[in-house]
Amino acid sequence: MRRKRARAHYGTIRLGVSRIVYGAAARLHYEHVMAKIRRFRPDALGVWGGNAVDAKAVVVASRHSGIPCFQFENGFLPNTTQMDSQGVNVESSVPRDPEFYVNRSSFGTREFPERISPTTPRRGKRAWTPISLPDRYVFVPFQYHLDSQILLHSPWIQGMHQFFRIMIESAQGVRGSTPVLVFKEHPYCPSSYPDLLREVGTVSRVHFANGNSTDELIRNAIGVVTINSTVGTESLLLGKPVLALGNAVYEVPGVASSARSTDQVAEWLSAVWMDRAPAAPLRKSFLSFLIDDYLIPDRHQDPGLAHIRAVEERLREPGGIGWGGANGRLDNRRLKA
8 A cells, every 4th residue: 555655646536445455355365375274284385575465465374373484585685585484675584783793703604796786687677878987976776666665664765756855965965075976776667767867967966877787886986875775785795885764684783874864864975975984894794694694595586406405494494394393303205395
């Protein structure tokens, strides 16, 4: 319903009808899942995402049935997958307490990826010509404006127009030299922003680089501001200071900064522009935890042996398939089934 309300062409009557229809659909999905659970008596359930009506019905039904439900989603880092019985993205079980990362005694042996973009990038919604990037700039990537990351986990920014305005106002609030901002539209979001593209032509020190790769834009930036996109994690991977304006999994003191007002954004921009970016002493520990302990290797579209083994290992954890309680033995017949 939040997604419906975010669409400008949905009036009060249409929203009311949608609420009735989606309420009925939610109940039907829930009853369907409960019927399947009673029939097949599964050891665990799996679902992609978890916030769509049909997926949420699976999550709720599993909770009411006392059956673990593993939620899957694209990983925070390239070529990875999330698999979490608590949730995905900011709802995941990734620790948000900095002490957890301070107390990690050792890091694993898996190396950090050197690239964040695929060798052959997927085509976006349209072709754009790359621009020549400024010598120094802060990268500001747009997000999919109807995604749950914005609708559910962005407490004070509700859309990309507001995001744009806040960034412009914050940059102009920096004393002395105004930071240069480089924006990029989300390449797969159907929404376009011709009004903002026109406005950029009349505002100094602001650019759109829709034709440049995200990898290039992060590598050449002095800092990255995002609401809660995975671009934030990818920027940490490349050693860039990150500011999150929404609820994000990497919004951990000592890993990335956070802001909930234009004044806080301006303060961060000023520090980064003056080469006094906040320290991130826990960045490596955080990324190491994601790579070594949390994320499943490989995309779900291209699973290799490491992916299959990691999923199998995750199922061995408490609440997973065939978990044997105190002895922790796995029932291989169930796993194969």
